[in-house]
Amino acid sequence: MSALETANRQQQAMKRVLLATVPGFLVLSWFYGWGVLINLILAGACASVVEACVYRLRGRRLGWAPTDISGLVSATLLALALPPYCPWWLCVAAVASGLLLGKHVYGANQNPFNPAMVGYALMLVTFPQQMTLWPVSHGMDLLAGLQQIMGAQGSPPDAWTQATALDTLRINESLTVDELFAEDPAFGHIAGKGSEWVNLAFLAGGVFLLQQRVFSWHAPVGMLASLFTISLLCWNGSGSDSHGAPLFHLLTGATMLGAFFIVTEPVSGAKSPRARLLFGIGVGLLTYLIRTWGSYPDGVAFAVLLMNLAVPALERLAAPKPHAVKG
Template identity: 70%
Template structure:
């Protein structure tokens, strides 16, 4: 087996494990939101494969191993689970196509991208189409209604969307935290309704990847620890001006998806252990700042992209530290 074939095989195995680890989160999303999750996934994967095949053809390269390494499917899956279920089909297609083209192939393809393609696609969709990106369903739909909603084939049912827990907390001016949890259907027991279980499901999948040593512990631990510490220091109880407890932030939004499936991306993320730790810490701090004082309810995607820009500086800092401690 040649070194190139060995590397490609290792990449395929890693991508398969990542896809397997997303299953608990996908099942939890399907349980709470229904068929829209699977429609998003199918649209995203199909678009990703079509974009990959088109770019490879234009570059006059063989389809294998690029099309079969699994990286495009993983990016499509991670973006699909981050998008609101039942969002318009064109939004899903635009997000994954722009993420792959601008975040991956613009720089030469897999292994060369400075930004996380899934998060770049998500961020672009959030900036360009903020209204459909914030329409999270209040309940699931049957398959027929889901297809009609995604492909705009019929009138949407009344009151089928609601603000997320993070968005409700960000715009809250008068209700206490206890009142929000008691009276707002977007809130669950500890975090967002349903989303807290989705986060626990992605946590379970992430721990599997950690146990199989698909990635190191530094980036996810750095992100979760910094998010916990900053939210604890800024937590001012349950008053109407509260920004939420540490547990609320850990179990809301895309926290666990970001910690175990996004900040651990090996190409756009940091490489050395210290740099990975600092990368995760930066993502956690920025996520809280964006959630609390920024213009978007969940700041994971923007935090990751901002820290992608800092990777060269983090690597230089880690290298200097290593040289200082090495006798």
């Protein structure tokens, strides 16, 4: 296969990835309103400017449209992971830092780290308060949302924002899990209110990508299986010290977005099937450990970046052992 044919196949695969995010986008928009679309518009515009400037500095033509949309894919995934109605500058800074520090500083398509997770993790460490302000379901109209994003409204009202289910469970000391599900508005039927449906929507998009053979099953199945297994082994019922049931962890936070859209990123992820499986297993285990005992409620971004560091070791570990030649 020629280099041009390979590039065309990669671009077609990325277009399918964008298409597969539509169910998640629609469900996010249903629960949180216009902020999700505004995030996507800001992220896409920022990605186009960053990519155009970088390619111009390199003396090359604009690379992200129409022949290279990897930057747009990273920006889209990052926008879907950010809190709706976050300040406009937070979305712009996340996309710009993700593309510049996570992609272009290493040369295009040679990055060892997932660009979207670089931007997300950097914002989470630098601006933790803004990154944890999630709105209540159906809580803001378009005009109020724009005012909040542009900073014209000042601090958000207390009744508009709430802690996520993961954050509430992590800091809980007195209520049982059953009481949290009954009394706390952040909890839904199985997991976080809204997030359980969002995760199911991203699961549907992931199944579509598997059916289209955009990527293999190894990394997503490895992540979901290891997250399910460790949460089952560490599950101690519904007491106040419980860390959450397996289904809670599968359908809360960025689990399905991470499993089907992040760990399957072809450049920074593992290449061989066995290494991809190990990569996914590692992400699942680290996600649970960070969620349960770390300082941040959702550990997908940090888990992915840590496993990116381990990719060379995973490839060596997964490589077939040479057979000794009998003389």
